[in-house]
Amino acid sequence: MTQLITPQAHLRSEDINVWFGERHVLSDVNLTFPENQVTALIGPSGCGKSTFIRTLNRMHELIPGAGLSGAVLLDGQDIYGDGVNPVDVRIKIGMVFQKPNPFPTMSIKENILSGLKLSGRKVTNADELVETSLRRASIWNEVKDRLNEPAISLSGGQQQRLCIARSLAMEPQVLLMDEPCSALDPGSTRRIEETIEEISESMTIVIVTHNMQQAQRVSQQTAFFLAEDGNPGTVVEFGATEDVFNRPIDPRTNDYVNGHFG
Amino acid sequence: MAQVIAAKTRPTSAPWKRRNSRNILLVTLASVLPAAVAAAVTVLLGLDGAIGLLVLFVPLQLIASVGIGGYLFKKRGRQDAALIVFTVFFTVLVAVLLSSVLVAVFEAGLRMMRWSFISQNATYISPTTSLDYGGLGHAVLGSILVVGFTTLVTVPLGIGVAIYLTESRASGRNFIRSLIQSMSGLPSVVSGLFIYSAMIVTHWSGQSGITGSLALMPLMLPTVARVCEEALRLVPTDLRSAALGLGAPNYRMFLQVVLPAAKSGIVTAVLLGVARIIGETAPLLLTVNPSAGTNLNIFAGQIETLPTYLFGNLSLSTDYSVQRAWGAALIVLFLVLIIFTLTRAIGGNKQLKTPKKRK
Ligand SMILES: Nc1ncnc2c1ncn2[C@@H]1O[C@H](COP(=O)(O)OP(=O)(O)OP(=O)(O)O)[C@@H](O)[C@H]1O
């Protein structure tokens, strides 16, 4: 297993183990996410990718019966450390979910500003923030005339980009994306990939994807997760995307990225 | 070259219904014949209406519908026909029962409707005083005060219980939930008796509006709490995750995301709670001392409410007082209607406004 430890590690997971009730679902995950790089998490369904990504901004602990050991370091500081408020962690480490989840009672504009309001911050020059966030998520042109309409009047793909814009408005240091394109058409997927490339200039990105081409297009490094018959999921291979896809060390990685699994 | 496509007339609007004149005739016959036959036999033999309905009409209709349905659509038709006959029959039955109550109240109550009946109170009014004098204004005010105070106390309590049940992970939730559930089965007279024996017999307090309110609270609380809990539970986890993922503390997540999403459900909870208690009579008979005069102080003194006014007049059982009781029944209905409309208008489903025109 290749290990990639760069000095400017922005986010790091150390020996992450996860349980749901008595069930051990993730074992010893050590990953390093360097600053302003995109890391793709790939692996078959049910191997624990979503579970892992949720441990990175303390969303995991919201599930009843969830258990965890290990540490997640953001700029060298454990986000699970004593006296760390999960609310502050989630402001710094944003998240885009697999299913678009705009707030149905709010308009498009209010959705963008909701993050600031929900985390209790003052909104100064709201219009500007709304515009730049929507532009960065490349949805501005589609919605600029209907900012006050309900967010649920948008199509699924537009809603997902709205959710990305909502996260971007918070200016997080790290953005976690759990299969953000799984419900989108090729056009929207392409636009989101462009967005990812653009925003990775100012933030660290972790993205879960089932799309091998997408992983190769957007990411600099890739981690392959696998849970083999009843065993907890773990990282089988981790390295530069180039290497993982073209020169995998583990034969199981080779099988998976070439579609020979199961 | 643009091709012109000739407009076609639709032969049948729904091919799956296999509409043609013969089938339509059969279906019409199946719907009309049983009723006609049952009516004719009932009248000719001088049978009781209920027997005609249940013993003749329902089986006949069932046989006719199932026969025709089966003939036209085979097995699926038979099953559909049976289901339709039963649902329509029971729907109509319930509708008739309910509307006959309404018709009775309106018929008898409307005769009492005059301005004096609503605006005056009942001082110097005896059971034989002309209906043109005296009214239930004091009872309307009393009811509004007593029910209003009950609502004021119970709604926050009920919402609080619902929040505890849905938002917290405390281990006592199941116990509280079953407690609330058994509370909703509490006979209202027991609630009245409890306040009566705990407060009035022990001379803690005389009968007043407040003791009435206290007796109504245990009746309203379970309704509000359970409907609210249901409304909060219906808010998708996705929305909660979205809010928490954006760095919202729990209380902001609840206030800014969950509560607005559950708003119309919570309004419904309040309305159902008010509807539950506004006509409650038994607990008030024990805890409130009805008066003929107007009393706006619910903390002391005799006070009249609509249910006690109705009950009082009914038990006097003179022609006039029974008339007044019917009038009171109609007023209760109206009051509920007004409260429902108002609350819906103020706090109902607020839809975001869509701009009328975009250029
Ligand atoms: N809330 C939960 N309670 C109990 N077990 C859970 C829960 N969520 C996930 N699991 C279990 O944890 C394991 C990993 O699930 P996870 O959702 O992380 O998979 P995944 O890799 O994201 O799969 P997919 O690609 O299908 O999204 C699965 O075996 C799943 O059954």
Ligand SMILES: [Mg+2]
């Ligand atoms: Mg997943």
